[in-house]
Amino acid sequence: MGSEHPPLSPAQLQLRRSQQLRGQVLLAALLLALGAAGLVWQQGSPRWQVLIVLAQLAVARWGWLALGRLQLPAPALDQPQGNPALQADLQQKLSLLEGELEHVPVALLRISGEQVTALNVRARRLLAPGGALEREALLAQLREARGEAGRELLSVATERGQERWLLAGNRLSLGGVEARLLALLPLESELEAETLKAWRQLVHVLTHEIMNSLTPIASLSRSAREMLGDPEAGPDLNLALDTIARRAASLAAFVGHYRSISELPAPQAEVLQLSELFARLEQLVAADWRARGGEASFTVEPESLSLRADPGQLEQALLNLIKNAAQATAGVPQPRLQVRARLVRGGRLALEVRDNGPGVPAGLENDIFLPFFSTRSATQAREDGSHGIGLALVRKLIHGMGGTVRYVKPVTGGACFVLSF
Structure with a gap:
């Protein structure tokens, strides 16, 4: 014993x-x-x-x-x-x-x-x-x-x-x-500090975009008024009025895009088979990547993975990330897109969107999710219709469904965005 x-x-x-x-x-x-x-x-x-x-x-x-x-x-x-x-x-x-x-x-x-x-x-x-x-x-x-x-x-x-x-x-x-x-x-003091910081960043972006439109509108309006009494100023007056109209339309579009990310409908969650969602996405975008001399791959590991989420909002979020990857690889000879769903440690579900572009410039990783912030030049943004709200919209959509989104810089280069649920 x-x-x-x-x-x-x-x-x-x-x-x-x-x-x-x-x-x-x-x-x-x-x-x-x-x-x-x-x-x-x-x-x-x-x-x-x-x-x-x-x-x-x-x-x-x-x-x-x-x-x-x-x-x-x-x-x-x-x-x-x-x-x-x-x-x-x-x-x-x-x-x-x-x-x-x-x-x-x-x-x-x-x-x-x-x-x-x-x-x-x-x-x-x-x-x-x-x-x-x-x-x-x-x-x-x-x-x-x-x-x-x-x-x-x-x-x-x-x-x-x-x-x-x-x-x-x-x-x-x-x-x-x-x-x-x-x-x-x-948590009040910490959350309040973060809220104030977010407001400062948003006000900075809003005032910058609004002033970019209002300044030429005000200047051209004064010039147009001065040209009203000049019978020979017809062409210049038409040009000034046309410019004012374009800038006003641009400002209206800016406000409309801001409204689009501030007034999203509540998500309608349902069980979604990720293999079916990925199949739809592949049909939508794979041909464009092949036409550019590249490839787009969609993988679900295992095939039976499912997620309770709003199908339309999750698809919109992934399409925004795929569009972001296409813009980032515009100058790459053989662009590659990899979209993968898998289980990670802790039993969490991770959706990854990876490309072989240049990645986010160093020091800007903290700003890319701000509304209307873009790493692209103004000329590039006008050419591809980018308004700097894609990633902000992705984060709002994913957070609304109870998930998180973060940017990861792979060791092999490129960019990777991870949605976690």
Whole structure:
């Protein structure tokens, strides 16, 4: 028969239960850090993405070190229950762990039945006077929050206004008692900074495009008015009026394109067989690529892959990326297009659109998804009808269906856009 450890003392049992609870708390904090990265990665800001990665590493390191302190050493269990040195060591470790838990930079709460318990100082501040204005409403939101692993945005009314928090949850059972552990991370200041940055970028683009049309319109209008009394100014007057009409039409088209990406209909999701979608796309574009001396390939691995999405909007997004690839490879002798659907790590579905063009110029990777931004010259844009909204429209369509889109620069050159679901 194998040797057995002597029964634990009540103090050791209490410590073991406390350590198990704190282990769940630490795991939830790590889960929240990972959930925050998944949510704000979609914002498209590399600065915020880097900050999130650094925060993940910091929380992971803290969690790893703290979890290491949760283990009761096996030899200690064989020692006499009244060993003062053992008790002092265990008490020191527990105090250190409690101190770290108290000051972890997220609000940690436990929900058992209708009771909501704050587990650290950040959570107590949120529930105390001066924190949430409508404490009972917040408690009701927390009780209704998902108990399984996941993440969601929670809006909380505080004295500083409405604030958004990222909530992650997990179920646990201690001593036969079911409970839910919640972790909340404040996001308002970071999201507000990103929103203001996006507005500045959009206003810059809008004012640039509008002024490009209004400046010549204003100048030519003054010139035309001066030529009205000159009987010999007929040809010049006609030219001025024709130019004004063209610039006004261009400005109207600009506003129309802006409306097209700001007022998209809600997606109508249904189960879509990707092999059928790719077959339609191949019929639409493959002949044009062959006529240019190139090739276009469409691959689904495995053939049975399906996706719940809006068929029309997903097809439009892929066509925009394919058009972008065609424009990028306009000067390539043997242009190649590769469109592939496959499963990647984590069971996620990835749709890749790859070309062998020059790729996005260095330093512009962060701007290509901005509305009306284009890496093409004004002459090229006029020739191919590009308005700089293709990639912005792709991102809006994909985000509306619950996916993400990012640009990847392959090691072999060219460009690759990845849609993840």
